[in-house]
Amino acid sequence: MEKKTRIIAFANNKGGSGKTTSCANIGYSLSVMGKKVLLIDGDMQLNLSLSFFTEDEVLEFATGEKNLYQAIKKQEDLSDYIVSTPYENLDLIPSSTLMSGMEYELFTKWQREFILRGCLKKIKASGEYDYILIDAPPTLGGWVMNILCASDYVIMPVEASPWGLFGVANMFEFLEDVRGINEDLELLGIAITKVDARKNYYKQTVETLRSTEGVNVFEHIIRVDSEVEWAQDDSKPILVHKKSARSAGEYMELAKEIDETWQ
Numbered sequence: 001m002e003k004k005t006r007i008i009a010f011a012n013n014k015g016g017s018g019k020t021t022s023c024a025n026i027g028y029s030l031s032v033m034g035k036k037v038l039l040i041d042g043d044m045q046l047n048l049s050l051s052f053f054t055e056d057e058v059l060e061f062a063t064g065e066k067n068l069y070q071a072i073k074k075q076e077d078l079s080d081y082i083v084s085t086p087y088e089n090l091d092l093i094p095s096s097t098l099m100s101g102m103e104y105e106l107f108t109k110w111q112r113e114f115i116l117r118g119c120l121k122k123i124k125a126s127g128e129y130d131y132i133l134i135d136a137p138p139t140l141g142g143w144v145m146n147i148l149c150a151s152d153y154v155i156m157p158v159e160a161s162p163w164g165l166f167g168v169a170n171m172f173e174f175l176e177d178v179r180g181i182n183e184d185l186e187l188l189g190i191a192i193t194k195v196d197a198r199k200n201y202y203k204q205t206v207e208t209l210r211s212t213e214g215v216n217v218f219e220h221i222i223r224v225d226s227e228v229e230w231a232q233d234d235s236k237p238i239l240v241h242k243k244s245a246r247s248a249g250e251y252m253e254l255a256k257e258i259d260e261t262w263q
């Protein structure tokens with residue numbers, strides 16, 4: 001059977017909802033499961049790149065020629081912008097701080113919603129990767145529209161806090177707008193993150209989301225775990241940083257649940 005590459009965006013305009021942490025650790029978990037994964041850092045905060053490389057290395061990518069901003073600006077095939085991470089089956093396209101100028105860059109381009117999709121065309125057609133995971137910034141503009149137009153699916157991480165649901169309606173509306181031009185885009189599911197298991201509050205968040213028609217909320221939730229920050233400080237996936245960390249196991253379970261969608 002021909003290999004199919006699934007492109008999944010991690011998006012939520014609410015800042016700090018766990019997009020980058022989920023993208024990095026689900027990506028790593030899938031790679032451990034033997035899937036070939038390409039991660040794309042779509043945020044000028046460079047957090048996804050920093051999840052795998054040191055600050056010096058990331059700044060070198062960001063200020064050099066081999067980063068997402070340069071590729072989009074020149075509308076080039078992204079194959080030439082891939083860097084290998086220290087891990088098997090896991091590659092990355094790094095970001096740049098210049099991404100702050102992306103909206104302007106896109107504004108001047110023909111068919112501007114489809115620039116990223118065009119840059120990914122060859123990689124997708126080659127079937128080299130099982131998954132391409134794109135980390136989106138916490139905004140809802142032309143660039144996130146580009147990310148979603150290049151994607152087959154979107155995973156929306158939502159923080160299980162009183163304000164976590166804030167903006168979910170905006171995000172749903174935005175997804176409807178995107179479907180106007182990328183009708184195949186599917187909300188694969190909502191990932192509940194940063195759950196404080198000592199409090200019952202998160203159950204309300206989950207219930208509210210589950211009662212929304214047509215929305216899948218993943219069974220496996222991610223709880224608050226201080227190891228997440230230590231791992232990020234160490235530029236490593238949680239599973240590499242500390243194998244026994246609770247969140248490492250939780251992300252592995254969530255990755256399996258996601259992958260089972262196609263079994």
Ligand SMILES: Nc1ncnc2c1ncn2[C@@H]1O[C@H](COP(=O)(O)OP(=O)(O)OP(=O)(O)O)[C@@H](O)[C@H]1O
Pocket residue numbers: 014015016017018019020021022043045047136137138193194195222223224225226228229232247
């Ligand atoms: N399960 C967790 N336990 C503890 N801390 C977490 C957990 N998940 C994420 N965090 C922390 O929460 C903060 C936000 O997470 P993350 O950067 O993944 O969110 P984000 O949605 O990508 O943010 P942004 O909108 O700024 O891109 C980070 O400091 C991260 O270390």
Ligand SMILES: [Mg+2]
Pocket residue numbers: 019020021043045047135136137
């Ligand atoms: Mg982020």
